[in-house]
Structure formats: structure tokens, C-alpha cells
Amino acid sequence: AAAPEPSGLVGRLFGRATAQPEEPRRALDDAMLEELEDMLVQADLGVETALRVTANIAEGRMGRRVSSTELKELLAAEIARIMAPVARPLPIYPKKPQVVLVVGVNGAGKTTTIGKLASQFRAAGKSVVIAAGDTFRAAAVEQLQVWGQRAGVPVMVAPQGSDPASLAYDAMVRAEAEGADLLMIDTAGRLQNRQDLMEELAKIVRVIRKKDPEAPHNTLLVLDATTGQNALSQVETFRKLADISGLVMTKLDGTARGGVLVALADRFGLPIHAIGVGEQIDDLDAFDAEEFARALVG
Numbered sequence: 001a002a003a004p005e006p007s008g009l010v011g012r013l014f015g016r017a018t019a020q021p022e023e024p025r026r027a028l029d030d031a032m033l034e035e036l037e038d039m040l041v042q043a044d045l046g047v048e049t050a051l052r053v054t055a056n057i058a059e060g061r062m063g064r065r066v067s068s069t070e071l072k073e074l075l076a077a078e079i080a081r082i083m084a085p086v087a088r089p090l091p092i093y094p095k096k097p098q099v100v101l102v103v104g105v106n107g108a109g110k111t112t113t114i115g116k117l118a119s120q121f122r123a124a125g126k127s128v129v130i131a132a133g134d135t136f137r138a139a140a141v142e143q144l145q146v147w148g149q150r151a152g153v154p155v156m157v158a159p160q161g162s163d164p165a166s167l168a169y170d171a172m173v174r175a176e177a178e179g180a181d182l183l184m185i186d187t188a189g190r191l192q193n194r195q196d197l198m199e200e201l202a203k204i205v206r207v208i209r210k211k212d213p214e215a216p217h218n219t220l221l222v223l224d225a226t227t228g229q230n231a232l233s234q235v236e237t238f239r240k241l242a243d244i245s246g247l248v249m250t251k252l253d254g255t256a257r258g259g260v261l262v263a264l265a266d267r268f269g270l271p272i273h274a275i276g277v278g279e280q281i282d283d284l285d286a287f288d289a290e291e292f293a294r295a296l297v298g
């Protein structure tokens, strides 16, 4: 019978498996490392990170003959090492309400992620208030209301086109009055006018600090993992607009295997608080470095 086609990131470097009891081996030489590097770049790790990962694997092992399984283990271990420090759940503050500002480009999955997070906090016995801070997009506000209903969480809205900062302030007042544990504030994601968006975000921060000088306690950037290297430039952009404290990576259920997460972790070291793995309310998982590394390597 024909041996199965090699698969996964590393399998392809070794060619078709044979029926021999011994796995084929290849020397870790320049040619092999170059192929590995190309493969990592194709997998969205980006050139810089691919080079670093390859160099670390080569370190002290040049010329050694390795099997596909050994190389997979080395690669998975190296990726898990990069990812372990960023695999951190959303820090919970003792202060009430904990204010979570949620930013990201339209379509990244902000609304969905807020709904999923609200549902998880509710399930953990926390009271949550959501503020629909993207006051310009009526559809976004409606979507958020639908998610609020699903999660059993009130969603504060304001008239279309009104000042998001004023809504955020009202939401702070309400969350404090109700003794809510958590206030999540959605924000606009139109990058067409960055200056505008920067001022809008800065103003939201300014007014909520009138109620709590330490707020927002978290500023989450929601990124679509299927956008590949684009996610890196979104971090660059949003770091200039807001004080990003952590990431949520969405759409990791699709064909994208999320190589860009390694590039993000390597370049920015921002915590990955959660990953979106589908469109349903329960489709939000904690980020597990080992599991991710194994899945990525295949």
C-alpha cells in the first residue's frame, strides 16, 4: 500500500514516508534550514520570527541527522517557548467595575468577542454592563444588543452619531450605581480617519478616568487571525491610538492555522487573553501555548 502523503509543516521536508521501520532522517544543514525557514514564512510567522526560530533549532545541532518526528518536536517546543509567556487570561481586578475597552478594525470580531466574554463572565457569576461605543454604525449597535440578549447582559446605547465618550461616562455611572463587576466598552473600528479615531478613544479614556483614574483596566485589541501579517500592522497602528494591554485573536477555527500569533508574540509580547474559535457564544477559548504549538506544527 502507498505510504500516506507527508503532511504538516515539517512532514513536507522529508518527502513520502516509507514502509521501513526506521523514519527517514535528514541532516540539519543549511539547505534543510532554508527550507524550514521558507515553510515558516509561508505559515505566516514572518521573516524575522522564522529566522529566529530556525536559528534556535539549529543552535548546537548543525549536521545532526533528525527524523521528521524529532524536527516536529523541536519546532513545537521552540514555538511553545515563544508563546508560553503570552498565554495569559484576562487579569481580573478587585476593583468594581473593572473597565475593559475593546478596540480593533471593523470585522475583526469585536462585537462577537464582547458577547462571548460577557457570557463567560456571567457564567462565572459576575455582573456585566456593555456600552455600545461605536455610535456611528447602527448595525454594530444592533448586533451588540443581540449579543447582550444572548449573554443576558444589559447593553447601553446612545443615539446614532452621538459622542461615544458621553455614553462611556453614562455607562460608568450606571455600572458603579449597580455595583457591576465589569464594564465592557465597544469602540469604533474605522481606520480611514486615524486622527479622528485617536481623539475619540482618547476622549473615552479621559472621561472614564473622571470616575476612576485607573480605568480602563484593560484595553483589548481584537485581531482577525486570518488576516495574516496584516495583524502585525494593526498592532502597530492601534498601539499609537491606545494603550493596548492584551489581544484576543479571532477566527482560529478556519483554515488559518494562526502562524501570525507566533510573529505577534515574538515582536510585541502582548498577552493573548483568548482565542475565537467560531461564531457561537461558547466559541471563545483560553489560549494554550503547548496545544497551539502542536496544532501549528501538525
Ligand code: GDP
Pocket (backbone or CB within 6 Å): 104, 105, 106, 107, 108, 109, 110, 111, 112, 113, 140, 143, 189, 250, 251, 252, 253, 254, 275, 276, 277, 278, 279, 283
Ligand atoms: P466587529 O466589526 O469587529 O464588531 O466584528 P463582528 O463581531 O461583527 O464579527 C465579524 C464577523 O466575524 C461576523 O460574521 C462574526 O460572526 C465573525 N466572527 C467573529 N469571531 C469569529 C471567530 O472566532 N470565528 C469565526 N469563524 N467567525 C468569527
